[in-house]
Amino acid sequence: MAKRHWEDREQLKASLGSSGMSAHICWFLGIIFAILGVIGDAANATLGLEPTSWFLLAIVALLVSITMFFGMGLAWYLITTDTKKKE
Secondary structure, eight states, X not given: OOOOSOSSHHHHHHHHHHHXXXXXXXXXXXXXXXXXXXXXXXXXXXXXXXXXXXXXXXXXXXXXXXXXXXXXXXXXXXXXHHHHHHO
């Protein structure tokens, strides 16, 4: 039998709020890293890191945020289907 990670739906909804905040933070960090990469490349200067490194950081941050958003979407889907089955 599979182990349940949450005792009830309220616990799951509470954890979704914190993971949603983390996803948004990663999304905004990815945008900021991309902007720093564009500025560094346009100015032909290093802003702490080379522009390529800023772009790679942006890609990683955006991919992490996308996976978090997919996880949140899947959890909400499971919550709604469970609610519809109970009705």
